[in-house]
Amino acid sequence: MTRSKATSIRWTQVLAVAAAAIVSIAACGGSTSGGSTANQPPTANMKPLASIGAGEGRLNLIAWEGYTDASWTDPFTQQTGCKVNAKYAGSSDEMVTLMANGGGGQYDMVSASGDADLRLIYAGDVRPMNTALIPDWSNFQPQFKSPSFNTINGVHYGISLQWGPNTLLYDTTKFPTAPTSWSVIYDSKYSGLVTVPDNPIQIADAALYLMKHQSSLKITDPYELTQPQFDAAIALLKQQRPLIKKYWGLASQEISLFQNGDVVVGAAWPYQTSTLKAANAHVNDTIPSEGATGWADTWMLATKAPHPNCAYLWTKYISTPKVQAQQAINYGETPVNSKACTEMDAIQAGSCAQYHADAPASYFNTIKFWKTPIATCDDGSQRCLPYSKWQLGWTSVTA
Amino acid sequence: MAANAVLRPRAPTGWARAQALVWRRPWLRASLLLTPPLAWFLVVYLASLALLLVTAFWRINSFTTAIERVWNLDNFQTLATDATYRTIIARTVGMAALVTITDALLAFPFAYYMARLASRRAQTLLFAAVLLPLWASYIARVYSWILILAHNGVLNWSLLAVHLPAANIGYTNVAMWLVFSYVWLPFMIIPTYAALERIPESLLEAAADLGARRLRSVSDVVVPLALPGLVAGSIFTFSLTLGDYITPILVGGAGSSFIGNVAYSNVGIANNVPFAAALATVPVAIMAVYLLGAKRLGAFEAL
Structure with missing residues (x-):
């Protein structure tokens, strides 16, 4: 499979190997297309290095x-x-x-x-x-x-x-005390003053919030969402959109948004906080009561x-x-x-x-670590939405 | 023997024979000259477009995002049925049209002054002023607008200094409209100037002799004759806006997705090259229609 992929990348050879490629993809593609992870990874049998040799420079x-x-x-x-x-x-x-x-x-x-x-x-x-x-x-x-x-x-x-953790970053002149809930980034009081990452995994942040505030949805894992749970998260994010000044793509964009006073609160990494503080910007970050997603x-x-x-x-x-x-x-x-x-x-x-x-393991457990959403839920059913659906959902929110 | 050898005409060398052949057959010379650029055009330009079109009919594995070469129309179906992409396409075309109209309105009086009223010296200075921004990096010019329009930026600082309320237009579609209109304006001014300069003075004199006042002769003589130039300029402003992805990423806010930056994020981030290819065929199709219309208005004679 790896070999056929490597050769067929060249478009000039596409026609020649098209038939072979289709056959091989039909043969091995079926195992992964549904997002199933039950099978062995393709490189499972590759022997790892037994000893470290001289560096290659x-x-x-x-x-x-x-x-x-x-x-x-x-x-x-x-x-x-x-x-x-x-x-x-x-x-x-x-x-x-x-x-x-x-x-x-x-x-x-x-x-x-x-x-x-x-x-x-x-x-x-x-x-x-x-x-x-x-x-x-x-x-x-x-x-x-x-x-x-x-x-x-x-x-x-x-x-x-x-x-x-992914933290809540805020302007200390607008928030003299640290916000205790992620609700500030969904609050119309801060219309046009919020920034969040331009990243489909942000849907999990909305799901984490709903997990604590809308228990009827029965969300147990923010990365394993069934259609109704996913729809609720998307609805929350669509409701958030008018409040968003900009969806940031690079850490540096969020840094300049805070520096120029364009936003007062947003979802961030600790890196932005330390960079902004080093530049004497009046910001701080916190992990609100709902907990946080993390990496x-x-x-x-x-x-x-x-x-x-x-x-x-x-x-x-x-x-x-x-x-x-x-x-x-x-x-x-x-x-x-x-x-x-x-x-x-x-x-x-x-x-x-x-x-x-x-910190003890209990701190580790408060953070919901990023993982790839797949179709297979924890209970083994195929009712969860795979990552490709998350991408489409995210485009429908931000577009 | 020796004399005989001298008298005998020298057998032409291979090079000389080739030269003679090319001289005798002009079509051969033309095709030798044209083959390299034509091959370049075919391979680099048309082949990549063809490949783009082919890729649009493939799909990716939703989990590993590897390309699967299975023919299907899913990408185009998503484009046609998903309201998200209709919004993005409509926004992009709308912005391109708005920027084109804005630039045409700004460029016409400027080009008119430059072509028909300014002194030789002023003309040179104005030309330099139009072209000067093109020497600076596009990114630098877009970034400078971020600094102007930011909340604590130059614009709000100036407004507050004269006791006016702050304008909150940073990271909005208004900001994109301003930046696009600014960066593409030279591409509208230059063809309009070229068209205006070609209008013979005698036509205006004839209009005046027939009793037309200045405004009448502008509307009945100058504008119709300058129209091909404006349309030629609009090809630039429209297509450049249609395909741009940097300005929406840097200056746009929430709800500023464009065809260009959605295609970009599908290639560079989501690795969905087939869908990006399908999306990229949209501006190609729009421009094909636009160019056909522009041809009818005589834009290509003004280029």
Whole structure:
């Protein structure tokens, strides 16, 4: 299947292989088209690296903005000789697109979030990794060693990195005390003063709100929505649309919206808060009483990674307590390595508690982590709406 | 023997023979000259359009977003039946029309002054003023409008300074209309200027001799003769607005989706290339109709 895909990408050969491609897609496409995840991922039987060899001198990464900061990539290059080239992606969808066809022989790794992981795994774009080659893996908090979003049937398709909540960002001149509910972003009082991400996964934020405020819908998981639950979330978002100044696509857009006073409240990442605060903007963020959606990121290895040794060296390096701490403070997120806490406090006193690196599992449980919506609900029925429906629904809200 | 060899005409070399052949057959020379640009046009332009059209009939796997080469009309059906896309198409065409009309109204008096009233020196200065913005990056010019129209931007600052209420037009369709009208204005002025400059002075003198006043001669003589120029300019302003995706992303607010940026997000973000291809055929079809209309109005003679 992988081979037929690779060749048929070239349009000149499309006609010649069209028949073969249709046959092969009909044969293997059926297993995934319904969004079923019961089968083995295509790369499940690929042998992971047994030992790390000499670095290839280069490493091409797809990452979130801020994940390949020079303060930790430069020492890595000095230590290993692997020069880091990063391509920033603005959304999980974009990451999946860039990783299509196993990274195309161009990209080595991707810092994918939970809502992209399963799509990458079941498309065969990422390959199993050997946790024995990552010494710090044994120091990871237990829920990040083999989480269901990157480990299937005991096979690890990546190494967990960092996690954190999607926060409510607000202007402190308009909100002297922190808002306690997400209701502020659905309140007509703030008409034209709200911003939320331009991302279909935002439907889950609406579902999380409805989970607490409209119990008759019986939403149990904001990523597993049946048609009536989905319709209610879309209706809430359509009602929110007149309040929206702009749906932001890049973190920098939201930063300038707050800086210029165009909005006073919005859904954000901790990165925006720390950047705005560094620029002396009067903002703060909070996790309201309903809880929050969040992300848990994983470094995943492309099936066609051209520099696998550098990729392992990178994963080994980024998992060490000191680098975990640096990234956590720089971005405003929580490291998965339990030993990073003391390193964080060494860099910036009190940061371990501030970013919840020492928080118990109960804190982790308050966050609903991004995952790919699929047709199969938790109860095994096929009544849930798959991600493609979420995309269409989101377009109908924002258009 | 030796003399014989000298006297015998030299056998023509391959190169000389080829030169002679090309000289004797002009059609061969023409086709040799035209083949490279024609091949370029066919391969790069027409083939990519054909590929676009073919892709529009494929679909993607809804879970892995891999392209499945299965012929179907689903993409076009969604375009035709989903109210969301009708709204987006109508908004895009409406904006393109509005920007075209705005630019025509702004460009005509400007081009008229430049072509018929200004001194030689003023004409040169005005020409430079029209073309100067085109030297700056498009992105930089769009960004400067964000700074002008933002809540704490230059516009509101000026309004408040003269005790007027703040205009809340940043990140709206009004902002997009302003930015589009600004960035495409030179493309309307230049063909209109060219058309106005070609009107012979004698026609205006004849109109005056027949008793037409200035306004009458403008409406009955100048405007009809400048119309092909305006229509030629409108091809630029209309098609550029129709296909743009950067301005809607940067300047637009909620409810500012355009054909261009919806196609862009389908390619770059959702990885639904077949649907993006189907969407991209819409402006192609609209422009085909527009160009046929423009041809009737003589726009191509004014280009």
